[in-house]
Amino acid sequence: MNEILSSLEISFIKGIGNITFKNLILKFKTSENILNTDFNQLKENFGENIANLIVNRDKSLRERALKEYEKALKYNVRIIPFSSENYPKLLKEIPDPPMVLYVKGNLNNLDNSLSVVGTRKYSNYGLYVVNSIVKELAKNGVTIVSGLASGIDTLAHRITLKENGYTIAVLGNGIDIVYPYENKKLYEEISEKGCIISEFPFGTKPSQYTFPNRNRIIAGLTYGTFVIEAPEKSGSLITANYANDYGRLVFTVPANINLSSATGNNLLIKDGAIPITSFEDFKDHLPFLNFKKENFEEVLDLTEEEKFILQVIGSDKVYIDKIIESVDGKFDVFTVLNEMVIKGVLSEEFGFYYRS
Template identity: 45%
Template sequence: MTINREEIAEKSLWVSLGSISGIGSQTFCHLLKAFGSPYNIYAASISQLKEVVSANIANVISNGANQEPSNELAQWLAAPNNHLVTLADPEYPKALLEISDPPPYLYAKGNLALLNQSSIAIVGSRNASVQGEKNAEAFAYDLCQHGLCIVSGLALGIDGAAHRGALKANGATIAVVGTGLDIVYPAKHRELAHQIVERGLILSEFPLGTPSKPQNFPKRNRIISGLSLGCLVVEANVQSGSQITARMAAEQGREIFAIPGSIHSPMSKGCHQLIKQGAKLVDCIQDITEELKLQPRLDTTPSSAQVQQGSAPSGSSEQLLLETMGFDPSPLERLVTLTGLTVAEVSSMLMLLELDGKVASLSGGQYQKIM
């Protein structure tokens, strides 16, 4: 989409207004309700502005009335697939208009049509287990088969797995990030980000050049949940960004789903807490599709979101054994079956892992991962 000088000048006014200290999403919206557009806001008198904002903010707005369009923004918008979507644009996601503090504008890179597609958020721990990532990827894959767009945050762990699942399904996915769109964070997901731009969409409310800051990620979570019909939490500890996203989703009237796990795993405690608070327990795709009243699949292929008990993760033999064990007690025979290793190999590694304090030997010939 080609953008002309007049459009760049207009969008620069939105960014200029949003960059003023003290003007957050809600204040911006109050100004828009009072004056109609950023152009009218900048054209208003100080006395008119003071009826809506503080004297300090009114003075700053008045002094910035003749601000020139940003060269940086103009150059960025001139590049393929780059957009700035404002509340005045028809592409602005209608779902975000339902939340209490919608971002006045969004930097977007990719396919804008996804902004108003039915979506579901999938979030979870950055330090996810192998099984957790498999579950996130599988649920994302199947939910795409039901026509949903997968929304997540491009973080390591569950977020990345959810995006990958959507891409494998040739489905739609949106990544909402906590940096400027000229920065890829984490850097490890640079290739994944490129794939999402080609087949999906990346969004941010933060200005170009904004680096990774801890305070930005909880703020962006309201957009992840706000875009979605519901939020699926795959793995999370009790105090995590995923819990924040789930809380925001509940406040926004969205459905909350959580996958349970071992009572011994810290990555399950956040999900268990959500279930206690009323989130729907999920162990198969139908738990979500029935709640959201989605159309059933046309084929009879079994859902890939069923827990894959027999697949062994890659890595060193000891790491393979640890990842296969999970946090529930397991007998030696089961570990041999799941890992494909010999009895002698598994027994030797269990003894070493027990000496390292990573595994506990229980009664009845069972073993349990403890860290």
Template identity: 40%
Template structure:
């Protein structure tokens, strides 16, 4: 039986999301072994509920997986598992990576990704800047990731395509569905110039709850997230939050302080996001020269483990990130962040109380790895 069947089955089981799938793979080593597991073996796993166990041994769900596989091939969709070489390497390191990605188009092993996201109801300024920044990133060989939503996302993809570059759209529905429908031609162009990817099986509708989960993939596969324009409740701020939890850089384009549509991005800047005034602001912060050989080193040395980010606000994350490579003092942290010495001092006190940093002799601070 095709090995892909077991991966499709694992990704299709109700209640078994990315985290539980990852734990099951760690325990059983392969989807095939999970498929063959007996009920008594599954009951012993404390992270599974009775409903999970029932679904894992369900013959109906296994038969349905065969139909899903046929539908995937019928729609010319590729199945990319977390063990495949083309699986985005940075995505593997997030807390909850999808064990299967469904792909239309092509991914490349050596691609370097940056995400460009923003408001669905962007101003002409936001749309223009999304297109311009994405086009300029393409000129540096960077692949732009976005969500193919209306507004900023669509213009980011268009900027890349117009420049002859590569772009990836991460969808919150099955790849046999065009959402929004007016992006039908854009979706075809994205597939020709990169790929559309999703963790959802064909036939999955674009339900509202799918999009926050989709956003963790956009940020997780990228070196950083560029927020072009966002209101206070914009979904792109969720992507920025995921980026911070995943240890990625967050950039924000400043906007009119009187415009509600820039309230979100202006707040990100106030809280420590890197301000964008030119493409150089992005390139200076992002090392785009990682090789496959030192990806592991990148994660070990240059970004904080996610557990250090969870529960921290953006100012705390910004200060903590200054201690990634070596201990530092308050004055140096103040210079790096632009925060006042008084603010840095109070943030460090909070980080000490939360067990994130510790103070060494001479008022030097270090992370408590």
């Protein structure tokens, strides 16, 4: 609880942004440590201005943090500070991750995640892409992350729930506010079967400033962003740009050049986005789509050593040194890995192993 309160308190200090906060945590490990660090040490590492902001902060901010925490309990919302092990690992990697996340529902399944975004005023083409490709993604266990906005976001959330999939909605406002209000039932269903996320304090209303911040979280949470349909000037392209800046994959579908609601799609492809024409195309770029846990072990009759290595690798590309370290001499790593490559369970590139 103290770490949550300390993180909230720092988030309320005007003048300390997400980039500075991340660097403070990297240096001092926890928000509690930051608040307990003396002026000289803060000044030496982050300058006099930051040191002044922290040491001479308004003492009422602690009371404000406590009230925020009490609201979270009231609304059945978890507050996850950046320093927590439960904070999404991919989101931690971006330059300006939120200091805290407000979470309603179960935050999991991010190892096989994809962001899906698009215009509010979609065409029949956008509807077709959602009902065909996004539907297949959901059926194959991909976590669909979107923004609960009208249009493509809403369609993506709904088709995922319809297919009994897992979806995450990232809000551009406080987690206690439903926007647009027409999505109230969808909000409630996602909070029960998936997860709602916001970085904004309770009561924060949506604005032209909050939505771009929301978009960076959508991009930062996942391995890639799939733009369904976007005009030339679109928030979806902002999300795609964030994904590209973070080194994540950007996907889109080619569009008719006369379709004004999707001119951004073709612009993205010109800039290097991966064109998608069917669900199968994703298998070339998302390794977790090629592994189905429910029947894989039965078909291949994996040994305990092979199962252990699959657990170590997960859905990532893992370097051989990490695998050796995890095995810790329990068995001959190279023999087992070679056998798994021969079986077609794993592939290897320059010492990195991943599911085939």
